Amino acid sequence: MQGRTLLTARWVIGHRDxxxxxxxxxxxxxxxxxxxxxxxxxxxxxxxxxxxGEAVISPGFIDLDALSDLDTTILGYDNGPAWxxxxxxxxxxxxxxxxEMYTPEELAFQKRHAFAQLIRNGITTALPxxxxxxxxxxxxxxxxxxxxxxxxxxxxxxxxxxxYRSGGQVTDEAGNIRAVFDEARxxxxxxxxxxxxxxxxxxxxxxxxxxxxxxxxxxxxETLLQRTAEIATEMGAPVRQHCSQSPVELxxxxxQHGCAPIEWLSRIGALRGNWLLPHGTQxxxxxxxxxxxxxxxxxxxxxxxARHGGMLRSFPKARAKGINIGLGTDTHPxxxxxxxxxxxxxxxxxxxxxxxxSEEMFDAATLGGAQALNRADLGRLAPGAKADIAVIDxxxxxQTPDPVQTIMTGASGRDVRDVFIDGRQVxxxxxxxxxxxxxxxxxxxxxxxxLIARYPDRTAGHPPVHEIFTPSYERAxx
Numbered sequence: 001m002q003g004r005t006l007l008t009a010r011w012v013i014g015h016r017d018x019x020x021x022x023x024x025x026x027x028x029x030x031x032x033x034x035x036x037x038x039x040x041x042x043x044x045x046x047x048x049x050x051x052x053g054e055a056v057i058s059p060g061f062i063d064l065d066a067l068s069d070l071d072t073t074i075l076g077y078d079n080g081p082a083w084x085x086x087x088x089x090x091x092x093x094x095x096x097x098x099x100e101m102y103t104p105e106e107l108a109f110q111k112r113h114a115f116a117q118l119i120r121n122g123i124t125t126a127l128p129x130x131x132x133x134x135x136x137x138x139x140x141x142x143x144x145x146x147x148x149x150x151x152x153x154x155x156x157x158x159x160x161x162x163x164y165r166s167g168g169q170v171t172d173e174a175g176n177i178r179a180v181f182d183e184a185r186x187x188x189x190x191x192x193x194x195x196x197x198x199x200x201x202x203x204x205x206x207x208x209x210x211x212x213x214x215x216x217x218x219x220x221x222e223t224l225l226q227r228t229a230e231i232a233t234e235m236g237a238p239v240r241q242h243c244s245q246s247p248v249e250l251x252x253x254x255x256q257h258g259c260a261p262i263e264w265l266s267r268i269g270a271l272r273g274n275w276l277l278p279h280g281t282q283x284x285x286x287x288x289x290x291x292x293x294x295x296x297x298x299x300x301x302x303x304x305x306a307r308h309g310g311m312l313r314s315f316p317k318a319r320a321k322g323i324n325i326g327l328g329t330d331t332h333p334x335x336x337x338x339x340x341x342x343x344x345x346x347x348x349x350x351x352x353x354x355x356x357x358s359e360e361m362f363d364a365a366t367l368g369g370a371q372a373l374n375r376a377d378l379g380r381l382a383p384g385a386k387a388d389i390a391v392i393d394x395x396x397x398x399q400t401p402d403p404v405q406t407i408m409t410g411a412s413g414r415d416v417r418d419v420f421i422d423g424r425q426v427x428x429x430x431x432x433x434x435x436x437x438x439x440x441x442x443x444x445x446x447x448x449x450x451l452i453a454r455y456p457d458r459t460a461g462h463p464p465v466h467e468i469f470t471p472s473y474e475r476a477x478x
Contacts, residue, residue, distance in 0.1 A: 005030040005423075006042060009052040009391065011403035013059060013362075014038035015380035020059075020359065020366070022403060028057050030387040033205070033423040038381050054395040055417065056403045059381050060124025060388035061336040062369025064240065064299045065278045065328025068114040068128030068147070069107075070448045073331050075455075077307060079469050083171040086459035086468060087133055091172055093458045094180070101134040101454055106447050108146035113444050115147075115156045116435045117334045121413035122390030124421045125157040125369065125378055127211055127240055127276070129330060134451060134458070137182075138164040138189045138215070141196050152204040153434065155426035157388065159238060159373070160208060161197055164189025165215035166224045169248070173460050179218060179252050186224045190214075194231050201235065207422055212239045217261040218252040225270040238274050238373060240299070241265075244287065245279035245310075262287035271296055276372055278328050280318075281310040292321040297372035300364060302343035304331040314350035315343060319360065326368040327361075335413035336365055337392075344408055358408040387423040390416055 012026030015038070029037040029046065037044075072087075079085045089098065102110070111128065118126050128147065132138060139162035151158040166186030171177045190212075197210035212232045214220045220241070232239045243261045244250070250260065257264045262283060265271040273295035280288070280298050291298055300312055312318070318325055327339055340361045347356040370379030377386045394403070397410035419427040426432060452469070456462045 003031070003048070004036065004044070004046040005048045005050070006046040007050050007052065007057055007389070007391070009055040009057045010394070011056045012038060013056060013381060013403065015059070015382040015385070020363070020380070026057070028381055028389065030389075030420065030423050033387055035381055035383055035385045035387050037383060052391050052393070052417070054393070054399070056392040056394060056407065057381070058122070058390045058392055059366045059379055060390045060419065060421065061122050061365045062125040062326060062373070062379055063118060063123045063329050063334070063336060064127050064276050064297070064326040064369050064372055065129045065301055065330040066114075066118055066123065066126035067130075067329050067331060067334045068126075069110045069130035070444055070451070071332035072131050072133060072451070073304060073307075075452070075469060078472065081175065083175045083177055084460060086455045088169050088171040088177055088460075089133070089458060090460040091170055092462070094170055098136045100136045101451055102447065104140075104142055107143040108150070109443065110447070111143065111147040112150035112154070113440050114334070115150050115154050115158075116432050116437075116440065119154060119156060119419050119427050119432055120416060120430070121334050121336055122392065122416040122419060123329070123334065123336055124388035124390065124419065125159075125373070127159045127238070129213075129240075129278075129328070130163070132163060132165065132168070132215055137168075137185060138162060139213075141192050144196060148200055148203065148208055151208055154432065155207075155421045155424050157207045157421055158209070159211035160200060161193050161211040161213045162189070163213040163215050164193055164224075165219040166221040167219045169219070169252075171460055175460075177248055177252075179256065181221065183221050183223065186221065187227070190224060190227060190231075197235060197237060201237070205422065210235060210237045212237060214239065214241050216242045216249065217265065218249045218256065222268050225265070226268055229270040229272055232274060233272060236274075236374075238276055239272075240276040240278065242279060243277050244283040245281055245305075247282065250282055260284060260287055262290050266290045266294065274374075276326070278330065279305065281305050281312055288318055288321055288323060292323045295324070297324045297326050297368070299326050299328045299372075300343060301328040301330040301339070302346055303329065303335075303339050306342050306346055307331070311346035311350055314355070315347040315361075316351050316355040324368055324371050325364045326372045327365045333413060337407060337411050337413050337415075340365055341408055358402075358404045361408070362404050387420050389420040391418040393417045
């Protein structure tokens with residue numbers, strides 16, 4: 001008999017007949033990399049038992065837009081507009097020549113650090129995302145080789161591929177933003193990404209798969225996206241591309257192509273069933289219809305949208321059109337529970353209290369991500385599914401009669417206690433083997449502080465740091 005682990009808790013979220021089901025005082029049995037049994041009891045032999053008490057044994061979360069760097073968007077929380085604060089390259093920075101603001105070693109550390117944060121928050125499958133604003137151009141194969149090594153070591157299930165683009169955004173000192181292009185550089189980035197995809201797809205016992213990550217719609221040319229679509233379709237790999245998230249994007253795409261972003265993707269034949277589209281907060285009704293018709297996935301990132309005064313309009317309407325919706329964290333902290341909670345709030349702000357229930361958002365964090373990746377073995381706890389499990393401690397919160405509603409009203413990512421991925425226990429009581437959380441946090445902060453110190457170099461007008469990032473209150477004299 002292969003070694004079996006039996007987990008028990010007050011609540012178990014299992015899966016039956018295509019839907020999640022709740023077992024009170026339930027059990028989950030893991031055998032190898034798979035779930036052997038889910039239910040009210042188990043009468044077979046086991047080699048290990050763990051009782052979690054007042055907790056939820058949940059399918060691990062699937063993060064289709066998973067933060068994998070030190071998130072610079074948090075610097076803009078009270079500091080805007082973006083073009084004045086280093087979020088858009090100034091013309092003077094372009095003239096001197098863009099450069100990498102992190103070393104290869106720092107980039108490798110960031111991926112490992114970010115992957116550990118994902119695990120801490122119960123995220124078991126991740127498609128990494130990082131900002132290109134502080135990069136010379138795109139992401140490199142070398143940093144994704146390091147990312148693959150980190151994911152294999154930590155045990156995270158990932159879809160990997162370096163981001164590439166045909167162009168970028170540039171601003172003058174009056175805030176006039178325009179696009180600049182270098183298509184040859186973008187196509188070279190795609191070629192490198194395709195070679196990387198062929199080499200890593202399926203390694204680490206299948207836990208590491210390939211994906212393609214053309215950057216924003218307004219920074220990619222038709223040729224780049226059409227070639228991406230063909231290569232990814234042939235490989236059966238997902239393509240993730242940010243879209244419909246800002247007025248600047250809408251303006252640039254309309255200037256470039258005479259239509260809205262998702263409409264343009266559809267026109268050029270790039271919008272397909274394997275396309276994952278984060279945001280959609282600026283999408284029109286017609287564009288949602290195009291997403292539905294293509295069978296593509298809308299990746300809802302509620303926290304980062306709400307921080308900037310935006311929301312998806314709306315989650316219930318998109319679901320009613322038959323659109324598959326998954327979730328992404330896309331910002332710090334990588335807290336999928338917080339994202340679900342804010343997703344609930346913004347959906348109700350948009351459509352009213354009765355428009356959405358907790359289980360619909362929980363489905364998006366689990367089953368929606370699995371459908372996006374064409375993985376019937378993920379996002380659920382059922383016999384034969386991958387043993388990707390998050391144990392969420394509820395002993396410190398006021399519990400409702402339902403565990404999913406309790407997660408939505410009283411839990412956070414900090415309540416994730418244990419995590420299993422592919423049957424391997426990758427976190428126990430909040431501790432990830434081989435990760436010194438205190439030392440890693442200090443190292444991450446030191447890197448972030450160095451980046452902040454260099455912001456004047458890539459900000460329009462080159463003001464000092466204290467003018468770019470203004471304090472909340474006057475700083476008292478010592």
